[in-house]
Amino acid sequence: MKRFELWTGLWVFTLSLVLGFTSVVGSEDVPTDDGDSDTSEVVEESLGAEVESETDVEAEEDASSEDAEEISDEEAFDLAIEDADKLNGLIDLYYNEERGTILAEIDPDQLDRLYLLVVTLSRGIGELGLVNGMPMGDFTFKFQKQGETIHLVLPNLNFRYDQSGDRGVNQAVLDRSFSDSTLYSFPILATHPDRESYLIDLTDLLVTSDLSGFQGWLGFLGYTPDLLTSYLRDVRAYPKNLEFESIVGFAGEPWIWPETLPDYRQFSLGFRYSLSELPNNPDFRPRAADNRVGYFLSAYQNLDETREANRFVRLIQRWDLKKRDPEAELSPPEKPIVFWIENTVPPEHRQAVRDGILSWNAAFEQAGFINAIEVRQMPDDADWDPEDVRYNTVRWLTTESTSFAGIGPSRVNPLTGEILDADILIDGGIARLASSQVA
Template sequence: MKDWIKKLVIAILLLYNLLLGNDYAEANQLANIDVQQLDILPVVENLASADNIWESRKEDWRRFREIVKGTEKLEGLFTLYSSEDSGKIYLEIKPEQLNKDYLATVTLESGIGESGIYSGLPLSDFLFYFRRVNNNLHFIIRNVKFRTQASTPEQRSLARSFSDSVLYSLEIDSIDPRSKNILVNLEDLLMQDFPGLTPLLKYSLQADYRLEASKSYFGDVNSFAENVEIDSIYGFSSLEGADLVTVPDSRALSLKVHYSFSQLTENNGYIPRLADDRVGYFITAFQDFSKNNAQERFVRYINRWHLEPSDPNAPISPPKKPIVFWIENAVPFEYRNAIREGILMWNKAFEKAGFQNAIEVRQMPDNADWQPADVRYNTIRWFNSLDAGFARGPVRVNPITGEILDADIIVDANMLRLIQQGYRALMEANSSLGTNPCQGKAEGRRQKAEGKRQELVIISPPASSASPALFFSSDFCYGAESSAQAAMGALALSLLQNATPSSEAMKEYVHQYLRSLIAHEVGHTLGLRHNFHGSTMLVPQELNNIEITHTKGLAGSVMDYLPANIAPQGVQQGDYFPGVVGPYDEWAIEYGYKKSPQALLEAIIPEAEKSFLEQIALVSPQPELSYATDEDIWDINPLANVWDMSSDVLVYSQWQMDNARVMWQRLDKGYLSPGESYSNLRVLFNRVLNYYFRNATLLSKYIGGQSFRRLHASDDTSWAFVPVSLPKQRQALAKLQEYVFAEDAFSFSPQLLNQLAPSRWQHWGSPVLGNRLDYPIHDRILRFQTGVLRSLLDCDRLNRLQDIELKTLPGEALSIPELFDTLQKDIWTEVLTQEPQAISSIRRSLQREHLNILLEMMLRTTDAPEDGRTLAWYELRQLQKAIDTKLKQLSENLDIYTLAHLEVSSDRITKALNAQLLSK
């Protein structure tokens, strides 16, 4: 064959391969093939069809050019084409970007300022990838809960056992015929309800809202080397609207959502660290099917930042890349120093772990060209609301390794406003005595729907897309009560030390509070969970000794929920809130961040650090390192509480209730300024009453209480559970009698009670309350006493008391008969004495409630252990005998209230005993 024919054939084949989409190098390899070895006929046939292929490719090119024509090209992790005229945004995906994991973080960038819809809230974060299926591009959330080693039979089994989630299927608009890059319209992905706001609005606002495509559009869009940042503004409408006051017309509202799609850094030297239940970290957990360990299939990594020392051989050195927090430019000037100090408090802990200046703080410029929700920046954000009053420190984590990638702390301005302005004139709804804050919010929604508001409820101990559960996390509940606690401390400062809102003492108080609040939230962003044992480090007498608190700390951990430390009468006031992190905090940071010797080796795996980490965790039995988190605090452990202080809560609570009584006396002595509304006095009275009740409630946890420690068998000889000693339980019962049940526990002057007027303003944000105009003092006291009494006699506590009898030596446990007998003697004292004694209205109400509880137990209308039911029957028989004796001997000397009360009580017991006999 002549050379020119050979060259022609090679050129045609080269062109043909290019048209098919092969790259030039692959096509050019044909030049090395002997043309005589080619079968010319198939080549000619292929050339005949090449014309059709060429036409198809021309159409693809034309379509691609038409789409991107006139758009702004934004190159970065993903190339974006943004059209200002049409508002459309197209996403270009390279072939090598298919089936590759990326991190999505979704943030509610603007809210409505009430009912749980607040700006800055994290909505979701997850791992996703793109997969091409025919002419569609699937957006898929990766299932990271189950793993196994690659290239094993288990991997094939795992792939078909657990499904990923194909969230959306996007029609491919065009494919570049040369690069094979895929072009899709982002409207198909982000202009629908991608974050799941519709069900969230329905739950939070109790109304049906639908997304309006014509009112929705893209905002700022940016593409960087490692991330893409996109704002979507969603318009929602509802035919009936919701009961909202923060929007002009509740039938329509707009929400901005910020999306960050970022690349996960691979092979960056980060080593996942194994978790230990003695040290409180948030964890990334998965099931490992490659391990033949029937005892424990879960693998748990702590969530932490990737910190590497710049000098691995030095005992302490700066990190190669510090953790940098930016203070948002929306934060008021007067609070920035306190926020800065709160962030930097943690550097002391990192020094113990070998890092100098591990955390840095920078101020976001007023002309910054980036947004706080940008995944590249860790920020302290400030927002406003009508009803929130919380701070929260969420983080975004690599769900494969547990490496923390981003953190944004959000702070509601109300948390400071309640202290500085509202401590004298808060809305009554905000000062009401609440139950579990979560329960209070749910109850508030129910009452709001009914057109009612509530001033008081009894105190009890406290995803991949947006969901109602998002707003019921412990952080939000903490925030609601935290602001109330802080406001209470400011009120105490005003009533006990005559501090004015503008005084230096009040400014210092606010500074200490905000610094401590930020330190707590930063602790969350470092990976730490709550530690509700932290408050027990100091004995009561050390709480106001600044020589101790300025060095060792006011608490073992700032990750506790700490009230304002209000000194008892006659004691010089010390720190109100911690100014340094505690010993537990330092130890926890050491566990999470100290570099292990094994980390200097190559190809280290997490399991290689086990012995190193065990040596750190072994010191956990030290009292100042005690740890108890959210799931450890319900009822059982009297030292694992929220809003308590010191190692002796019996002493601490008594101090605070005595402080409350002094504050009531100050309120009774003309505390209001001339011209000030009496409604302010009602608010302040409620707040002090709330404080009194909460501290009294802490005492009840001693009854049937057990300390619980997260010990391992090798830690020491201590038990995991240690029952509260019998003397302590008896002391708690005596204090409950004195401060809760006694005749003189509550004594208020007629003058004070007749000045507790409600607010009479009626407008948005300040409705007239639907309950009584005058102050319902009997109802308030009874509801509190009822809460404490029913808590003492509830089924769980009685079961625990019965179990503890098996866990202690004879005579060392508080028995159920002793509890029943003590309460009956304390509550029915007037009946059990030989003297004619009138029973006051408050005592009559308490006695009726006690009688109700015993009758419910005996008649099986409430849960109770069988021994509890028989003891209820026994106590009722004894009570009936005492009442009948009293009526027989002293009926002529009793007032009509007392006489009627006792006769009715006796009659109820008789009928209940007869009913029980008949039922059997």
Template sequence: MQSHLCILAVLGHFLLLAVPAAAQTPALSASGGGLLAAAAREDEKSFDEVVRGYRASQGLFTVYTNLEENRVLIEIAPEQFERLFLCNVTLEAGDGLYFDSGAMLDNFPFIFKRVGKRIQLIHKNVYYRAETGTPIGRAVERAVSSSIVGSAKIESRPHPERKSVLVDLSSFFVQDYAGVANALGRHKIDFVFDRSESYLGPVSAFPLNVEIEAVLHFKNNRPRGTDGRIADGRSMQHRYRYSLSTLSEGGGSYRPRPADDRVGHFLTLHQDYTDPTAETPYVRYINRWHLEKADPSAALSPPRQPIVFWLERTVPLEYREAVREGVLLWNRAFEGIGIEGALEVRQQPDDAEWDPADVRYNTVRWIVNPGGAYAVGPARANPFTGQIYDADIRISADLVRYLVREREDYVIPLAGPAALTPLLTRLPVSQLCQFQAGLASEAAFGWSVLAARLGGLDPTAREAQAYIHDAIRALVAHEVGHTLGLRHNFRASAAHAHAHLHDRSRTQKTGVSASVMDYNPVNLAPRGKPQGEFWNSGLGEYDYWAIAYAYKPFEAIEESAGLARIAERNLPYGTDEDAFGFDARGIDPVTSPFDLGSDPIRFYRERIEMAGELLATAERGYLRKGERYQKMRRLFSQALRAHATAAASVPKFVGGLYHRRHHRGDAGDQLPFEPVSAARQREALAFLGRYIFGAGAFAFSPSLLNQLPPERFEDFSNTPFYTARIDYPVHDQVLDIQKRALGRLYHPIALHRLADLPLHYAKGQPRFTLADMFSSVRSAIWEEVTRHQSISSFRRNLQRAHLAQLLTLAGPNPQAALWSALGIAAASGASAPPEDAASLARADLTALHTQIRRALAKGKLDALTRAHLDASLARITELIEPASGRSGD
């Protein structure tokens, strides 16, 4: 991921930005000499006096270290004041509980500015610009504000010859720069930054960069359990790496490449006020590495300088080959544009002295963050050109554990496929990735299904090792794609016909999905059918296309036309702000995470049938003698997860619009929007009616439910003592699944879109309306009432949830009521539901009022059904007949 942490359209404060080539200069001014001389005072110590006893290291800046005093000074020369540099911030070592190690935080341009006897380190605002020296340029300069990151007093008189001054680095960098205390405070965790016990670690100077380590201490006077990952809950330490470097200009030959919204790349952007008549004030460059052919005339040439990834010595030996393959997979795409060996993989020796956090090394790192099943692959780019110059992929050691089993089932089992995310990230939302957590759940589900079919699966067996190997390779390929500048593509998985998913002769050429940048699930064959590839073994067609747009060599004169020809192919592409996860803002039902094939409804149908197969196998004796029953609880949660994902995804067809990023005249000349056909929407509702809402959707045997104990072993947090329910909360979990579907169908945004949908259909084309949705859902959920039958406990819960939706829609303040009922925040774009929805809700309530009265009068109902219907009738009556009260039977 240029990460990711596998979601959405708004760009954050620290997004890397770009300027025209004419403005690519690292020096804003060279001021400072006169001010330095003027400020010198006789009572200040001389330069040599201050650094006496210090060890000097020369580089981009000269730094002086005194180990006895634990003090580091930096020398700033006159020509280095008000000159642009870059600062990269990395969380080099976290605490193993709240924050992981190796997290890339910020990348920002800065200057040193002298103000009297102090030096300020200023984050320079380069996000709004205009041509230097023009009136509008001066106006922009006055209008935008830069930010002070740190301030330090001058420690000496200027050097007598160099005129440089000294400042203490700790004043700049020993601070809670990343906002750890605030991040934890939002979670009611009371750690505060402790300046007195924080200090600078090793500082190294190199010709193009200076590496600064800061060891920060956080204390907590009200500690809570820490899972043993923090030795003492009152204290934790972090290590941060600050890399100060020059601005790379790509050797003089790098040209920023303009972005195109038809292809998915991370962007560097700024607003340019120079030309007020421009179509857009934004200048957008894609983020990419500086790759050039060594021999531009050759059809296939190695690069002048390859992209080198080092496998850190922390990567376990047994996974290094899978990681290597995942990185090198991308060479196929570069070969397609004439660059051979664009990426290289090298192994860090065990005795290497260089630090993987050094900005000069791109690494794949294994980290330990117990309970965190994730991987991220961010990259840093020049804020003026978009040129990527540093990338580090980190993979949680626990992720491999979860490839073959679900997480320990202490929490609600359906917390979601991507519930574990680092608390601290400064990445823009467009760069967050949660593929790894979902992949872990998918892999665990696939492992359980295969184990059930085979009567067990030995993790040491060749086939099992290949399964894990291929999953890691797919994960690494996804993350490397991010480091190459590629964004997610959630439409790619729908590019291939469902019938071809297990045809190895096809998938080995085109991939299981059209892109490794999708959140691709494990590709499981239905029982009795040949099994194809579980994971993408190669790149998809989209990946070749996106790499060609970013990296194909062009002469300057032909670049614009060449890029247009590539983009016009318009392969299926939809990213985070198109999918919005499972949020109601996502309108395209084939732009979703964790589906596969051109028919998502069929995919989810097969998944739920596999979940049923898994539970049926469990009934026949999944456990071997001596195995613990806790394994059954994890398996049961895996089966329910298949229903949960379907319940969140399939409702996207109802009121859905297929969304394309086409430009006029592109291949096929299709319009950006196409309404989902009425037949397809009815198919989706039929699916929900059977597999999510249906009376037989959740039928579990007593024997199975009596085999679902939680873990009873003690752990570092005494979790068994805090478990709310020892028995499995089966009704709660099923209702949670059903509410996912209801919440999507009745979300105000979805209702508004469904109200608009008839306007999108061509004349004579069958239409699907709000009225169709309301009547279909009511008929599916209240079927027993029309048949005068007793109602099961699962269905009673579902009917209460549906009734609550209708009552809030038809009530006096449906907007606030729905927000509360659905857990919708105003930030998600929620609005008052359409008036027609309120009218239809009232019509549904009126129909139910009549049907329930008849069922109570004529049906042979059990006591619980009668009580449930009587209570439902009372609630409806209170709304539709408030004056007269409940009418007689």
């Protein structure tokens, strides 16, 4: 058929439909016989049926919407945690091991409260500074709710008012003058109707986010995260802390080839996340630093108007030791400092490690304490990990080349300088080096 004939046919067909529809619509204005009246009634009934049908559909949609709202309020929480194991602890968790997901239930009174998140390497590669036990960052943070989102916020503790002025006014000045840092945001998945608690998903934070901020350095080397080989490995909940471990894969074509890998194009690191509430210890007395003695410091700027030109306040980082008998010249502490020798320390070196730790008691005796430090052996079947912030440990690691004999990172309350936890890392290579020199 020619194109002209095709278009002509379509035009005639369309025109006939229009004229036919017009005659039906205009039938009310033209006198008709009984047959035409019946036709009109049929059309009106048909149109009425369509209107009623549309009304019914709208009513069903409204009812369905109401049901959805009802589900959202009463059942969404249970649906979100379906097939997950509940772990009661500092913050209640819902762990689905099969899916590798972890949800947290944030109570209203857990908002705007200070927590400490400690990130440690639990699995390394033995070089490039990526060694087991290496600290990757400590974060003092709080959960803040904004609308349907909960933010992980690092408050700005670099500037404070200590004494002068109204506390509320001072805080308002700080809030408007110096920014906090929001490192992560969690959409609220559901709100419990009775507890009024908020359900959020921690999985991406623990597995795919760069909370420690060191992925940029790996990116400089030529590695990017490999999501297919990244997963949540372990979750534990305790009354005073939460423990998470994730395995994160990295892949790429680096310009520096790590020599410890079977294939330089891919490796995996383990990250241990220890979350605890920042302790409120009103009996601890912060102590100002003295330039004549070397200490690690916690520092901030005091904005009190009564402060001298130098606004910096430097607090020494120290353990909270108190004499059991305050009147005695020498007294055991109320609570000694306990170090655990990790079960990875070779048995032939454990006694030497123990003696080395206990030798520090001589220094504490000068401060009036007897047996300030105790040493215990971590059992082979221990149900806790060395990265757990409740335990001070001495750990043994092995590297490709000995870059240090040992380091002693600690976690500190940034508000007071109180040492909360310490983990000593000893490079086993130093023992081999010493043996070779003696031989």
